[in-house]
Amino acid sequence: MAIQYLIDENVNPLYPQQLRRREPEIVIQVVGEPATSPKGTLDPEILIWCETYKFILVTNNRRSMPVHLADHLAENRHIPGIFILNPDIGIGETIEELITITKYSFEDEYQDRITFLPIP
Template structure:
């Protein structure tokens, strides 16, 4: 199964556009879009949504997400992966990295794993 991404609400919508310009086949949505978690949804609820929808989260939230992620895993739950974007990363570079990850890996490879963009 190919990776399906969800952009956290704090990331610029232009990241989605940049990635789709590189590869329009990629399934990428953003918090706040139709049929996605609404803006302001709490991290624990986002993690449950991601698990149920089989989506990998892309975020730069390093303040609250790590503890919520640990709580999620401690309760026996799972994720379909999470990527943290490094500070000051140009959108074009983030889009290139995400496109590469999408092209060379499958969703199941990222279950309960976290990574950094760029690696």
């Protein structure tokens, strides 16, 4: 299955806009859009949505997301992955990285883990 991204509602809207413009074949949803969790949904529920629909979460949440993922895994649940954005890296560079990840990653390569972008 191809990598799909769920963009957290607190991520700059330029990320999904630019990803959709540059690579329209990549499936990208944003929290609050139709068929996703509504804005204001708690992080643990977002992780369940990502698990159910097989989306990697793209977020800025460095502080509490590791705790939410640990709790999620402790409940014997899984997630395709979480990508945490680096505020010191430009949007264009991050977009390039997300596109590259989509094209060259193995299925389940990021399952059940947090990956901080950019990947070294």
